[in-house]
Amino acid sequence: MDEDILAALEQRLGRLHARQRLGIETDHEAQIFGQGLTFFHLENWYPGQSLIRTALKLTGLYWRARRNAGRVVVRSNDVAFKDLPARFDGFTILHLSDLHVDMSEAAMQRVCELVGELSYDLCVLTGDYRGKTFGSFEAALDGVARVRSHLKGPIYGVLGNHDTIRMVPALEAMDIRMLLNECELIARDDQCIFLAGVDDAHFYRMDNIEKAAMRIPDGAFSILLSHTPEIYRQAAHAHFNLMLSGHTHGGQICLPGSIPITLESALPRRMGAGAWRYNNMTGYTSVGAGSSVVAVRLNCPPEITLHCLRRGG
Known part of the structure; x- marks a missing residue:
């Protein structure tokens, strides 16, 4: 463990949080069974890549x-809220x-091309920056830096189940504000909304919605970033207006009609991709710009999303 990274994490998060997260990573990284919100983790099963490639080659689809x-x-996602402050009508979030x-080099090249042409007020990253769930992360940081160079600020992010907390100092050095059970106030003139983010809730179970929402006043408009949408119940009952997530890849390999073969998530299928609603909370699950396990997609195109907030509804 690099002592400089450890010192930076302890200063950023506090000694207990930093060492707890690092200890849990050491205990559980690359685990296939029995950790997190789902019992089986395909991304950590080594033969999975070969089986997927072989199956696709046999069908001629590889x-x-x-x-x-x-x-x-x-993709564009317009969402209306009666409680949205008037100054934020038309506020656009790149997700x-x-x-x-x-x-996938091709996917990242395409992302860089696309984002440079887009207009938005704020950018959010909902986790899973590297391909593997363990091991070195320098190549992932280099790739994120390349994408970051095409993005406009401000930029906020959360960690996913593929990410190590050791990436945080380098990500924040790129001027990406990582929200680790934290909240930020976003102001426009005399009005504001709140943007909160939680640490990984799927594998490492380090999410703390109560801590993230602690600074949000009653009745204020708030958005939650979570890598996985699996904590939608907790988020809705914490009175978030909007939840932005990813993780599912929409199934990544789907039947015609974008019907996922599996979502690898403890989640109703209607929440596995795109817009959804639960109680009074609106949600959106991105199918992701990259690919997991194997760089393949069928009937589920990779995406980046522009969310436009509207006053009304």
Whole structure:
């Protein structure tokens, strides 16, 4: 463990949080069974890559699926809220998730091309920056830096289940404000909204919504960033207006009609991709810009998303 990284994390998060997160990572990284919100973790099962490639090759779909992984599209999601402050009518959020930057060069090149042409007020990253769930992360940081150079600030992010807390100092050195069970106030003139983010809730279970929401006044408009949407119940009952997530990849390999074969998540299928609603909270699950396990996509194009907040509804 690099002592400089440890010192930076302890200064940033406090000694207890930093050492607790690092200890949990050491105990559980690369674990296949029995940790997190789901029992089986395909991304940590080594034969999984070969089985997926072989199955796709036998069906003749492998090379098509490989090409699809690089064909990132821009999706628009307009959402209306009666409680949105008037100054934020038309406020636009660029949402990137599940970049897995070291998995598909073609996908990241396309992301860089697309984001440079977009207009938005704020950018959010909802986790999973590297391809593997363990090991070195320098290549992932290099890839994120490349994407970051094409983005406009301000930029906020959270960690995913593929990410180590040791990446945080380097990500923040890129001027990406990481929200680790924390909240930021976003102001426009005399009005504001609140943007909160939680640490990974899927594998490491380090999320703390209560801590993230502690500074949000009753009745204030608030947005939650969480890598996984699996904590939608907790988020809704904490009175967040909007929750932005990723993690599911929309299934990544889907049947015609974008029907996922599996979501690898403890989640209702209607929440596995795109816009959804639970109680009084609106949600959006990005299918991600990158690919997990194998850089392939079928009937589930990779995406980046522009969310436009509207007053009304």
